[in-house]
Every structure is written in structure tokens, then in C-alpha cells.
Amino acid sequence: MPVNRLPALLIATAAIAAAEPAATKPNIILIYADDLGWGDVSSYGATAIHTPQIDRLAEEGMRFTAGYAGASTCTPSRYAMLTGEYAWRDRGRGIARADSPLIIPPGSTTLQSILHDAGYHTAIVGKWHLGLGDGGSPLDWNGKIAPGPLETGFDEAFIIPATVDRVPCVYVENHHVVGLDPDDPIEVSYGERIDPRPSGAEARDTLKMDWSHGHNQTIVNGISRIGWMTGGTTALWRDEDIADTLARRAVRVIEEQKDRPFFLFFSLHDPHVPRVAHERFEGTTTMGPRGDVILQIDWCVGEINRTLDRLGLADNTLVILTSDNGPVLDDGYKDQAAELIGDHSPAGPFRGWKYGRWEGSNRVPFIFRWPARIPADTVNHGIIGQVDFPATFAALVGRDLAENEAPDSFDILPTLLAPSAPARPSIVMEGIRDILGYRSGDWKYHHPTDARRIAWDTGIDIGARPYPMLFKLADDPGEENNLAEDHPEIVEKLHAELQQIKSTP
Ligand code: NG6
Numbered sequence: 001m002p003v004n005r006l007p008a009l010l011i012a013t014a015a016i017a018a019a020e021p022a023a024t025k026p027n028i029i030l031i032y033a034d035d036l037g038w039g040d041v042s043s044y045g046a047t048a049i050h051t052p053q054i055d056r057l058a059e060e061g062m063r064f065t066a067g068y069a070g071a072s073t074c075t076p077s078r079y080a081m082l083t084g085e086y087a088w089r090d091r092g093r094g095i096a097r098a099d100s101p102l103i104i105p106p107g108s109t110t111l112q113s114i115l116h117d118a119g120y121h122t123a124i125v126g127k128w129h130l131g132l133g134d135g136g137s138p139l140d141w142n143g144k145i146a147p148g149p150l151e152t153g154f155d156e157a158f159i160i161p162a163t164v165d166r167v168p169c170v171y172v173e174n175h176h177v178v179g180l181d182p183d184d185p186i187e188v189s190y191g192e193r194i195d196p197r198p199s200g201a202e203a204r205d206t207l208k209m210d211w212s213h214g215h216n217q218t219i220v221n222g223i224s225r226i227g228w229m230t231g232g233t234t235a236l237w238r239d240e241d242i243a244d245t246l247a248r249r250a251v252r253v254i255e256e257q258k259d260r261p262f263f264l265f266f267s268l269h270d271p272h273v274p275r276v277a278h279e280r281f282e283g284t285t286t287m288g289p290r291g292d293v294i295l296q297i298d299w300c301v302g303e304i305n306r307t308l309d310r311l312g313l314a315d316n317t318l319v320i321l322t323s324d325n326g327p328v329l330d331d332g333y334k335d336q337a338a339e340l341i342g343d344h345s346p347a348g349p350f351r352g353w354k355y356g357r358w359e360g361s362n363r364v365p366f367i368f369r370w371p372a373r374i375p376a377d378t379v380n381h382g383i384i385g386q387v388d389f390p391a392t393f394a395a396l397v398g399r400d401l402a403e404n405e406a407p408d409s410f411d412i413l414p415t416l417l418a419p420s421a422p423a424r425p426s427i428v429m430e431g432i433r434d435i436l437g438y439r440s441g442d443w444k445y446h447h448p449t450d451a452r453r454i455a456w457d458t459g460i461d462i463g464a465r466p467y468p469m470l471f472k473l474a475d476d477p478g479e480e481n482n483l484a485e486d487h488p489e490i491v492e493k494l495h496a497e498l499q500q501i502k503s504t505p
């Protein structure tokens with residue numbers, strides 16, 4: 001039996017359910033930034049940037065210092081969070097194209113299906129990046145786009161299909177592209193060139209934002225993207241307006257659902273590339289576009305805070321703020337993120353970037369605010385993961401999970417309600433190229449691998465080494481001092497634990 005299904009925890013949860021039924025079904029708003037680092041917000045120590053709305057969540061709630069994303073890139077991270085299963089258990093869950101098939105089996109148990117079944121209205125607003133369609137035939141962007149979020153348990157969806165740097169540059173609402181003119185159909189290709197217009201590689205001097213690697217195919221809004229696209233002119237987004245569009249939509253969901261429990265997955269695009277803030281945020285930090293879009297995130301969080309206050313919903317709404325993976329500076333566009341970084345440390349004291357298996361790659365901001373039940377202004381150092389959301393929210397709504405449902409998910413509700421309660425004993429981290437890191441207690445183990453060390457031509461060291469690495473995080477949060485040779489017995493123990501997790505379930 002997984003540790004998270006221990007009877008004691010179930011009893012504790014049941015006791016809460018019996019005592020205060022009203023508070024057991026809080027609204028849940030999951031605010032999910034894209035590539036925001038542990039050190040990128042002021043409540044986690046940033047001084048070059050000030051994020052008052054995020055900080056307010058921390059002051060009124062619980063801030064975790066050891067909260068982990070499911071992986072250090074978007075698709076596997078989101079997969080783990082929504083299914084409660086580590087993405088690395090099966091191949092094919094790497095960074096998805098916009099036309100990759102849906103990787104969550106329709107009808108399976110997910111965070112959203114658990115909440116839907118418990119009577120919640122479930123909505124996603126923002127980035128999806130988990131594939132669309134069944135893979136049987138090429139995805140037709142002009143017809144019914146399915147299966148997708150609705151087939152995995154969402155009642156409504158307003159999504160960016162993959163990433164903003166990938167075509168098609170359009171929103172999909174439920175099963176259809178928003179604002180599409182049928183006389184101007186969309187065609188998308190990630191292989192053969194289908195767009196005869198000058199590409200980002202050819203018309204480089206016309207671009208609003210130059211590219212540094214990849215991102216040199218179809219140009220939309222003066223920015224070239226990954227992939228080729230034609231048509232859909234009336235449906236194209238303007239990058240400057242994406243945050244506003246998503247925030248407006250998220251506020252609408254809250255307003256419409258205010259009289260019943262709802263789950264809103266508010267999945268932001270910022271600060272992922274291309275980083276293009278709305279004009280009103282442009283130049284508001286000393287860090288260029290990357291800093292400006294972090295302030296734009298804070299504004300989005302403010303929109304949620306203000307809406308909950310206005311509607312009197314704040315007390316019994318659980319707001320979560322986290323990020324899908326660690327930070328990155330140059331991720332394919334010349335937006336001066338590296339040049340203007342100054343003293344700012346996007347991953348705080350931790351080593352590594354997006355794509356890797358270092359702490360900085362996987363450890364992210366992680367704040368929960370639920371005034372009715374979670375103690376305010378609390379810091380929790382326990383290990384938790386986004387992969388724990390399905391079991392935790394299942395416990396919250398009184399749903400028993402079978403062994404094969406959300407198999408890697410722990411019920412962390414006890415530690416959310418009382419920080420002295422135990423969290424996870426350990427967690428697995430995933431970088432690109434199937435490399436795994438493993439934290440158990442205060443030790444971090446990197447399994448030997450022959451994988452290439454660097455992420456594409458970004459130069460980012462993902463932590464791949466052909467020998468084992470062992471770090472004691474309390475003394476060495478920056479993973480500098482490899483203790484594997486000094487402590488072969490600990491290497492062996494952690495290696496055995498990781499093998500055990502890999503071989504089950
Ligand atoms: C990479 C892209 C990067 C980003 C990433 C996905 C290149 C050279 N790099 O392939 O820019 O889009 O995929 O990021 O094309 S994620 O946060 O959605 O996982």
C-alpha cells in the first residue's frame with residue numbers, strides 16, 4: 001500500500017470531513033506559471049523584483065520551500081500533476097508539439113475528473129501542452145478538435161494548445177478554434193514547409209524579437225515560431241494581450257461559478273518565451289522582458305485576489321501558486337534575459353535551469369492559501385510535489401482512490417493543514433533525455449547516465465554524468481560537493497530506493 005494511503009491519514013481526513021463539511025469543498029484555483037523559478041518572486045527572496053500579489057498569498061497562507069514540479073519541462077510536468085503518475089514511467093511524454101496526440105487517456109482518473117465527479121465545475125484557462133486528438137489522422141484545426149481537455153475531466157476549456165512559441169497561434173475553446181473564419185482555414189505542419197511567406201530565418205531583420213536558436217519558421221505578430229502555419233488570420237493572438245485575455249477569462253469563470261464549488265486551472269504562459277509583456281508592463285523592471293512578464297504574472301494573481309475579495313469567496317477558496325519547471329534565460333529568443341539579469345538569481349540558492357535534474361530545475365515556488373483551514377504566514381520545509389495534487393484533492397473531497405489511480409500521488413493534506421505533519425519521504429525528479437534525480441530526506445542522488453550533458457545548443461548543463469552524484473542539501477543546496485565516494489552506503493541505499501520506485505507500480 002502506498003504510504004499516502006495509510007489509514008491514519010485517511011482517518012484524519014475523514015475526521016475533517018465529518019467535522020466541517022462546508023469547508024471540505026473549497027473552491028480550488030491552481031495558478032500555474034510557466035518556467036518561473038524558485039527565486040523569481042519576492043516571497044522567496046528576490047529583491048530585484050517585487051511581486052506583492054504572490055507575496056500576499058504567502059502571507060495569508062503556507063509557503064513550501066521544498067515543493068517540486070513533476071519534471072523540468074512542461075509536458076511531463078503537467079502530465080504528472082494532472083494524472084498523479086510520474087511521466088517517465090512511459091516513453092512518449094516529452095515536450096509535445098501542438099499536433100501531438102493527447103497523452104492522457106480519455107476517461108482516466110485525473111485531478112480534474114476527481115473534482116468533476118465530486119460535483120465541482122472544472123475549468124482550464126491557459127496553456128495545455130498535453131496533446132490534442134487521437135493520433136489516428138492529422139489534427140484538423142478547422143473542425144472538432146478532440147479528444148482534449150474536455151475528455152480528461154474538464155467541463156470547460158479555453159486553451160493555448162501547446163506553447164506560444166509553437167504554431168498554431170490561436171486559442172481553442174472547448175473543441176474549436178476561437179474566431180476562425182471558415183473561408184481562411186488553418187493548416188499546420190511541423191515537418192514539410194507549407195508557408196510560402198518569408199520565414200523567421202529569411203526575414204530576420206523584420207522581426208519584433210530576434211531568435212537565438214530554433215524559432216525561425218512561420219512569423220506571427222512579428223515573432224517567428226516553431227512550426228509552419230497558414231490561414232486563421234482572424235483567430236491569431238497578439239502576444240501582448242495573452243495575459244489579459246487569460247485573466248479576463250479566469251475572472252469570468254469565477255464569477256459564473258461563484259455559487260458552487262469550482263476548480264479553475266489557470267495556466268499562464270509567462271514567463272515562457274517569447275516574452276512579450278503588454279505595453280503597460282514594458283520596461284517596468286530593470287531585467288527586460290523576462291522581468292516585465294513576471295510582474296505581469298503578479299498582476300494576473302492580483303486579478304484573482306481582487307475577484308475573490310469582491311465576491312466574498314476568499315475564505316473558502318484554496319489558491320495554489322506554483323510553476324511547471326525551473327527557470328531559463330535564453331530559451332531561443334534574444335530578449336536580453338541573460339544580459340540584464342544583474343544580481344537576480346532565478347533559481348534562488350539552487351543549481352540548474354529548466355531541462356535539468358538539479359534542484360533549481362525542479363524545485364519551484366509553491367504557495368497554498370486557504371484562510372478557512374490553512375494557517376497563515378507559515379513556512380513548510382517538507383517535501384511535496386505537484387504529482388501529489390490528485391491524491392490530496394481526492395482526500396479533500398472524500399474520494400477513495402484505487403491502487404492504480406494516481407499511483408505516485410501522496411495525500412499531503414495533513415501537512416497542508418498542520419506543517420508539523422509528515423510530508424513525502426522522497427521524490428523523483430525528471431530532466432530531459434530521461435534522466436532522473438532522486439531526493440530522499442536531505443540527500444539528493446543523481447543516477448549515472450550516458451545521456452548528453454547539455455540541452456540542445458542552449459549550453460545548459462542538465463546534470464547528466466556517467467558516474468553517481470550525491471549531495472547533502474542542507475549543507476549544499478547548490479549541489480556542488482559530490483559526496484558519492486565518501487558515502488557509498490548512502491548511494492547504494494538511494495539507488496535501491498529509486499529502483500524500487502521505478503519497478504512499482
Ligand atoms: C524547446 C524549445 C524551447 C521551449 C521548450 C518547451 C527550441 C530550440 N527550444 O524545444 O524554446 O519551447 O521546447 O518548453 O526550440 S516547455 O516549458 O513548454 O517545456
Ligand code: CA
Pocket residue numbers: 034035073074272324325
Ligand atoms: Ca515550462
